[in-house]
Amino acid sequence: MSASITAPARSAGRLVFAAFVLLALLVWPLLVENVFYQRVGALVMLAALSASAWNLVGGYAGQISIGHVLFFGCGAYASLLGFTWFEWPPIMGAPFGIALSLLLAVLVGLPTLRLKGHYFSMATIALAELARIIVVNSPSLGGGVGISGPAIPRSMADLSFISPLPYYYIFGAVLAVLLLFTWWMGRARMGFYLRAIRGQERAARSLGVPAQRYKLYALLVSAGFTSLAGSLYAAMVGFVDPDSGLGILLSVKMVIVSALGGAGTLFGPLVGAAILVPLEEFTNAAFGGDGTGITYVVYGAIIMLISRYAPGGLAEILARLKAWGARHAR
């Protein structure tokens, strides 16, 4: 690279690169015959979707929620309850899950978004745990046993496919919509406000940023998409119980995926998911059968190493590489 590259050329290069990545994302599952890899691909998209949704609140606005599973659970349960009660195709429950999530986001957001730092995180954990315990104790919601979707697919609308490919593209499409919104938001006023709030909330307020209101907006969008992710998950797996739909580990996973890739960046959660999910699945495939727990020793150690050498997530490494490249270009 030489310093003579002009700005338009650089942005054209970027476009070509982006188009290439997009094409690769669209085409690779068709080239891979291995169904297990295709399924891992679908799970990457799903994890990227829920982490990107979390990223709006946790990354851009800097409000570390560890209770986002609340919204995920709304979506998952709405899907399968729609089937259990009315024999709907699971995905028909999604709008209801989203509506419930938005309502909860307002109810939950108004009191908790006042809280600072760790207090906010702990309040979100408490709310999600409350929801989990209430579901466990409600036989009409499946209680501790959980609820399942259609055992045998009745029509296409049940979204019950033998191949993981349709899931990959459905999850990917929703993710694309979310990323487009995030990209737009990053350049719109809302993005500036959220970043200001993340940096110095008190200063932002004194400059007239309506902090509460914009944090709530971010939470609403985030809750809606997280809920949709939950509905899609439920349609694919066909079963949800309090642990898999409302367990605290799911909230933590959203945080981990975003933090690993780079919270508050557009593609951070996708990058995080693209690394973490295959890592999880492949360590499990390689070592899980031993029963020695080595799966998690390897998985945990890699997470630890990444946080040790790139505390800002992989986005930080990219930025460092870029800076290094720029220095050497001159």
Added chain:
Amino acid sequence: MILGQVVLNGFLVGAVYALFSSGLTLIWGMMNVVNFAHGDFVMIAMYVAFVVFTALHLGPAVFVPLAAVLLFLLGVLVYFSLVRHVMRGPMLAQILGTFGLALVLRYATLWVFSANFVSLPDNLLGPVVTVAGLRLEPSRVVAGLAALTLTIGLHLLLTRTALGSRLLAVAEDRNAAMLVGIRPDPMQALAWGIGAACTGVAGALIALFFYISPTVGESLALIAFVVVCLGGFGSVPGALVAGLLIGVIESLSAFWIGPANKDVVVFILFLAVLWFRPQGLLGKA
């Protein structure tokens, strides 16, 4: 009479919660570093007690101090190898790093000790005694006293000693502390060592009456986080008060409205406290 026993049991469980949280109070509550591996530190201490007892046939007089020393070393090691670097990044990096650490500790233990549940013999500290019609397990009473001692000790350390002021200065503002000539790294490392040593004492004592398995810390960790937060950041006595409060409320609500719902009451109370006192029970505003 039964109700008296319920309240007493609540206090004793609350003391266990306070004991369980004591290390977290220092590391998270005072030094402001999230430690997702806290429960697993306690679990390691429980295994120290188990190994010392089964392999060397030595009692609590040996394994409690030994657990404290070993965990102190683990804490310092974790600080220098992981936490120090992670602290350069945002708070999320702490979650990421200590989450990874938790998995490594938990499953390395599973690797070594297998997933089977083990326990120390019942009544290692003597049989149940009856005082005024109330039944008391010596091991739980000892745990309660230890929680009280550790809390007072930590509180005095932080408020009455020069070392304490230095620790707090570093936690407050690393750079400013450096300007007045305090080297932050040894201070932070010491805080991690002391915090981990507290969890060592806690784990070794809890092992006297609890089952031991690689995943035991995972199930107890959440309550420790609630205890520290409810007590309020920046307050050591807050965690003791919060622990006891949660213990008694859990015990009463389990007795009256059923054990499946006891945590509903606890979490609602927790959220209500945050609503009225966003800085926790005894935290600084």
Added chain:
Amino acid sequence: MTIGRRPLLAAPALLLAGRAFAQGAAQGTPIKVGSLMPLTGVAASAGNSAKAALELAVELINTPQPDLAAMPLMATAGFPAIGGRPLQLVMADQQGNPSVAQNQALRLITQERVVALTGAYQSGLTLTASAIAERHGIPFVNGESVATNLTERGFQWFFRTTPIGPDIAAIYMEFLQQVRVGGRPVAKIAIVNENTEYGTSIADVIRRTAEGRGVSIALQIPYAANSADVSAQVLQLKEAQPDVVIFISYTSDAILYARTMRAQGYRPPVLIGDNSGFSDDSFVQSAGDIAQGLINRSAFDASRPGSNAFKINALYKTRTGREMDDTTARIMQGFLVACDAINRAGSTQPAAIQAALRATDLKPEQLIMGYRGVKFDAKGQNINASVLLVQLRGRDYVSVYPADTATAQLELPYKGWE
């Protein structure tokens, strides 16, 4: 189908087989059977016990075991009807997560090319994993999950050998009826159950069965299995003074209950601990001494010398140093039934194995479990599954009910720590 595609792998296997043959070991390309178990997470202890049992099963099938000749596949090496090819177990960790269970089922089917699947321990995970097997047309044999709905889904590839909720509830009720005839009050029954899938479903079915027979459950206390303290429940029982207490618990809480009951000085006249936690050898070692006279549900009676169960338990004990518990034995039985069907199918074609499973008709002497046999109905449920009750004496369970299979006399009331 796997052999044809891998001639290169077969060649060295044949070379090796010459040497193995001299020792009577199985020869040829291994036939793979998959098993999904919780090898990490809170249920890891159960999953790892099962893993040890399945590995033992593979060893027994692949080498001649004249001592166990009454059981299918034991007298010979490998699968005699499929050219003596050996059995290979492919374990996978489902991590206690319904989605991971599906991922691993998919991996075992499409990558490892297993001819049958077994597992997946928790009913919810069995449900999701077997849905994958159903879509891919691979037989799934379950030996341990008790949720009734698993065999109500109209699946063609799902088979289950274990007794389920209604069988379990029925034997408790019959047993209590006999205790009542013996002159001991059993009118006031309390159920204490952990509130996830296992505890809830068993408690519900016991309640329904009891009510169907005109017996009401006086008190039901659901609780969260991971709680740090169970003394409130024990005090509730102490105050209510029921005649019979039925605990439905996992290992961790079972240990806590036994200890807390001693600490609070509470002993009900009849104490039943339903299987899971109370069967775990960890419970017996940790708290067995203070839970003397505990009555447990089991279908695995290793107390009769000369029985298959006795021999298998002895082998398992040399291998692991632990007693085989009922859950582990049921998992092993499911696996053995799958292997027997593969052999009778005489082929690794899924459809042939499915047909063989449907034609399964094993007799009690061919099993390790105390079932009346294994024979599947149209839904895939074993109609000859049965349950027996055992009582804790010292650190062993002895069978006490029903009378025709009992090896010891029932002793009441519950002794606990005395």
